[in-house]
Amino acid sequence: MIRLHIVFVTKYRRKVLNAEMLAFLRSAFAGILSDWRCGLIEFGGEEDHVHMLIDIHPALNISTLINNLKSASSKRLRRQFAEHIKMFYSKPVFWHRAYYVGSVGNVSLEVVRDYIDRQGSPDRPRKKSNQSA
DSSP states (O other), rough: OOOEEEEEEEEOOOOOOOOOOOOHHHHHHHHHHHHHOOOEEEEEEEEEEEEEEEEEEESSSSHHHHHHHHHHHHHHHHTTHHHHHHHSSSSOOOOOEEEEEEEOTTTTTTHHHHHHHHOTTTTTOOOOOOOOO
16 A cells, blocks of 8 residues: 545635535545545645545556545535535635645654644644735
């Protein structure tokens, strides 16, 4: 198995995700990954992005899996939280087309878990942009 750290960002980095949606996504991603014979190890997120730590078989095409995770989760979210999402998006979009994926073979599982668990916590504030309007 290969262990991957994956990050998906909402379209236009809009702060659309709430606690209920994050819980829903955890379950949705676990189910989708199970269908691919993969495993969701850790999950965490904030209002505008999610992190996952997953195990996949080395023979799987990572980009195909990622695209399936994004499209299937987007469809499920838009069906389950249609009214909430309409406040942020008028078109049937949810995730930004880009994503991050990296192998985590060179760090301990505890390091990645700590990073994911600390997303959105008070002791790890988000960095402010130095650009002025």
